[in-house]
Amino acid sequence: MNKRYLHHAWTKFRAVKPWYFLILAIVMTLVCVFALRANNEHMATLRQDVYTADKNDGNVEQALRNLQAYVTSHMNTNLSGPNAPYPPIQLTHTYNRLLQAQAKASAGNDQLYTEAQQYCEQQDPVDFSGHNRVPCIEQYVQAHGGGGSTTASIPDALYKFDFASPTWSPDLAGWSMVIAVLSWLLFIGVVIARRWFKHNV
Numbered sequence: 001m002n003k004r005y006l007h008h009a010w011t012k013f014r015a016v017k018p019w020y021f022l023i024l025a026i027v028m029t030l031v032c033v034f035a036l037r038a039n040n041e042h043m044a045t046l047r048q049d050v051y052t053a054d055k056n057d058g059n060v061e062q063a064l065r066n067l068q069a070y071v072t073s074h075m076n077t078n079l080s081g082p083n084a085p086y087p088p089i090q091l092t093h094t095y096n097r098l099l100q101a102q103a104k105a106s107a108g109n110d111q112l113y114t115e116a117q118q119y120c121e122q123q124d125p126v127d128f129s130g131h132n133r134v135p136c137i138e139q140y141v142q143a144h145g146g147g148g149s150t151t152a153s154i155p156d157a158l159y160k161f162d163f164a165s166p167t168w169s170p171d172l173a174g175w176s177m178v179i180a181v182l183s184w185l186l187f188i189g190v191v192i193a194r195r196w197f198k199h200n201v
Contacts, residue, residue: 018190025183028176035173036076043077046070047089054091064089064161071163075173078165089161109141116140 050063067089071077079088120136168174 016190018187018194021183021187021190025180025187028180028183032173032176032180035171035176039074039076039171039173043067043071043074043079047079050089050091054093057093057097060091060094068161068163071165073166073169074171075166075169079162087160087162091159091161095156095159112141112144113137116144 046063046067050060050067052058053060053063071079080086081088116137119140123136168177
């Protein structure tokens with residue numbers, strides 16, 4: 001290669017100092033680290049809001065929506081930790097309250113059926129086969145607001161949640177990561193190029 005051309009290129013390239021990119025890389029790396037930490041801390045706050053709403057019978061649905069919207073749009077917001085259960089969000093209190101309400105309703109229906117049976121036995125005491133008594137019981141239960149099935153099991157999977165965090169997100173953490181990576185690459189590239197020029201000029 002023409003030495004004169006190389007010398008001319010080197011005089012222009014020499015003005016590009018590698019420490020420019022080194023400083024930018026270090027600053028952007030620090031910004032990225034703090035932004036990633038802030039993302040994780042905000043996720044933890046929103047997750048605690050879900051747990052609080054679950055415990056206090058609050059607006060669990062809205063708290064879950066807020067958590068989902070944040071986790072799915074910000075990096076480093078993975079809900080699963082090293083010792084966390086899976087799925088990480090389990091609405092234990094909401095599920096237990098529903099089970100208690102179901103048990104209470106079921107007990108009320110049991111009492112209603114007992115009353116219906118006693119009533120129909122009095123109406124037709126000679127019907128030992130129950131042929132006429134069954135329609136009587138059904139009519140009594142319907143007339144007194146019963147008859148709904150409340151004994152079906154409630155799948156607990158409906159009260160367990162997990163949301164996926166993106167690998168990269170267009171927020172402060174994401175863009176600072178991009179700039180940091182590019183700055184480190186430019187720093188290394190400039191260092192290598194300067195050595196090459198010095199060796200060949």
